Amino acid sequence: MKKTEKNRAERNRTLTVSKEEIPTLETRITDVLELKNGFRDNCIVNGDIYESLDYIPNGYFDLIIIDPPYNLDKDFNGNKFSSMKSEAYEDYLRSWFHKVCDKLKENGSLYMCGDWKCSSSMQHVIEERLTVINRISWQREKGRGAKSNWKNGMEDIWFAVKNPKDYYFDVESVKMKRRVIAPYKVDGQPKDWEETENGNFRITYPSNFWDDISIPFWSMPENTDHPTQKPEKLYAKLILASSKPGDKVFDPFLGSGTTAVVANKLGRNYCGIEINRDYCLWAAKRVIISEQDKSIQGYSNGVFWERNSLNEQRKRE
Ligand SMILES: C[S@@+](CC[C@H](N)C(=O)[O-])C[C@H]1O[C@@H](n2cnc3c(N)ncnc32)[C@H](O)[C@@H]1O
Numbered sequence: 001m002k003k004t005e006k007n008r009a010e011r012n013r014t015l016t017v018s019k020e021e022i023p024t025l026e027t028r029i030t031d032v033l034e035l036k037n038g039f040r041d042n043c044i045v046n047g048d049i050y051e052s053l054d055y056i057p058n059g060y061f062d063l064i065i066i067d068p069p070y071n072l073d074k075d076f077n078g079n080k081f082s083s084m085k086s087e088a089y090e091d092y093l094r095s096w097f098h099k100v101c102d103k104l105k106e107n108g109s110l111y112m113c114g115d116w117k118c119s120s121s122m123q124h125v126i127e128e129r130l131t132v133i134n135r136i137s138w139q140r141e142k143g144r145g146a147k148s149n150w151k152n153g154m155e156d157i158w159f160a161v162k163n164p165k166d167y168y169f170d171v172e173s174v175k176m177k178r179r180v181i182a183p184y185k186v187d188g189q190p191k192d193w194e195e196t197e198n199g200n201f202r203i204t205y206p207s208n209f210w211d212d213i214s215i216p217f218w219s220m221p222e223n224t225d226h227p228t229q230k231p232e233k234l235y236a237k238l239i240l241a242s243s244k245p246g247d248k249v250f251d252p253f254l255g256s257g258t259t260a261v262v263a264n265k266l267g268r269n270y271c272g273i274e275i276n277r278d279y280c281l282w283a284a285k286r287v288i289i290s291e292q293d294k295s296i297q298g299y300s301n302g303v304f305w306e307r308n309s310l311n312e313q314r315k316r317e
Contacts, residue, residue: 008218009218011218011219012218012219013218013219013220013221013223014218014223014224014225015221015222015223015224015282015285015286016225017278017281017282017285021281021285022281025281025284025285025288026281026284028044028284028287028288029044029045029046029280029281029284030043030044030045030046031045031046031047032045032046032047032048032051032052032055035047035052035055035056036055039055039056039057039271041248041269041270041271042260042264042269042270042271043270043271043272044254044257044260044272044274044280044283044284044287045271045272045273045274046274046275046277046280047273047274047275048273048275049096049099049100049252049253049273049275050095050096052273053096053099053100053103053252053273054099056103056250056271056273057103058102058103059102059103059104059105059106060103060105060248060250061103061104061105061108061248061249061250061271062105062107062108062109062168062242062243062244062247062248062249063108063109063110063111063238063239063242063243063247063248063249063250063268064100064101064103064104064108064109064110064111064249064250064251064252065110065111065113065235065238065239065249065250065251065259066100066110066111066112066113066251066252066253067112067113067228067230067251067253067255068093068112068252068253069081069253070114070115070117070118070228071083071084071086071089071117071118071121072115072117072118074227074228075227076227076275076276076279077276077278077279078276079275079276083117086118086120086121089118089121090121090124090125093121093122093125094125094128096252097125097126097128097129098128098129100250100252101129101130101162103250104162105162106162106163106166107161107162107163107166107167107168108161108162108167109159109160109161109167109168109169109242109243110126110130110159110160110161111157111158111159111160111238111242112126112157112158112160113155113156113157113158113230114155114156114157114158115152115154115155115156116152116154116156119135119156119158122156122158123135123158126158126160127160130160130161130162131160131161131162131163131164132158132159132160133159133160133161133164134158134159134208135156135157135158135159135208136156136157136159136208136209136210137154137155137156137208137209137210138154138155138156138157138210138213138234139153139154139209139210139211140153140154140155140213140214140215141153141214141215142214142215142217157234157238159242167242168242168243168244169241169242170240170241170242170244171205171206171241173240173241173302174206174237174240174241174304175203175204175205175206175302175303175304176203176204176205176206176212176303176304176305176306177201177202177203177303177304177305177306177309178201178202178204178306179199179200179201179306179309180193180199180200180201180202183195183200203303206237206304210234210237211307212233212298212304212305212306212307213231213233213234213298213307214231214307215229215230215231216229216230216231216232220297221297222258222261222286222297224256224282224286225282226255226256226279226282228255229255229256229258230255230258231258231297231298232258232261232262232265232296232297233296233297233298233299233304235258235259235262236262236265236266236296236299236304237304239259239262239263239266239268240266243268244268245266245267245268246267246268246269247268247269248268248269248270248271249263249268249269249270249271250270250271250272251270251271251272251273252272252273253273253274254272254273254274254279254280254283255274255279255283256279256282256283256286257272257274257279257280257282257283257284257286257287259272260272260283260286260287261283261286261287261289261290262296264287264290264291265290265294265295265296
């Protein structure tokens, strides 16, 4: 039985696509033939990167976000990826990475997501073309327990640029609102924090350790049945920090459409490639919803809130 036909619990908000919706959603999807006839902004390309990349302009994007298949056995809706030796995985990355890099502007930025197993291969390959300027560690909380190993609860996000002397980074747009554990006062006044009836909070600059983002789960409206969907909150940080409104964002492995959705919500242009038709339909539906609903769970009033702080955010609003 296909996942979209599953019986769901009442509070389950996982996005699905009905047969009736497909014709409308298809108007939002570009196939490789159409792409060959001319590239346009804000497109979800249903195709293989190996066939599509040649028809996407070089030196065009301000920001590229890459979340490729990790070096694991994974079934992407029938399209299976198999784990391999690290050298072979590096060759796999090389088979598309250099072409993807050509799409980046001279002052552009690139992020690549990975786990502990594929992360060092990613660093090697990224450094063949770009300068790595940071590695973000995302504590993703959920992960399968293992009897003979440590449970995997982390992911890496490599941050790299073409020119370390000329790239855009807006740290002010990605500040965090954190509960103050030890409120410190000077002359009876809060030092760098705010006293509210809902608690004491401090606005802080973000580090490269992110522990405020959970993976999408079934009660969240952004959730789909994609097996490795990234949270909107995570991509909102990348897009806000490393692009301006109106800039162009590219994702060669679009999956359920997170990059397109967040770029659209934040007023950036997007282009994404995804080989799987169902995933493209989910992405198209999410993009249509994002035209009306610009909210990003965990980001409100221009700041990122801690996990499980929805009540405080609502009181604030
Ligand atoms: C890790 S997932 C990306 C998930 C995405 N970040 C999201 O939030 O949903 C990788 C995606 O790459 C797609 N993919 C794998 N090989 C591809 C190829 N050669 N061309 C285009 N897409 C491909 C898979 O179908 C899968 O959806």
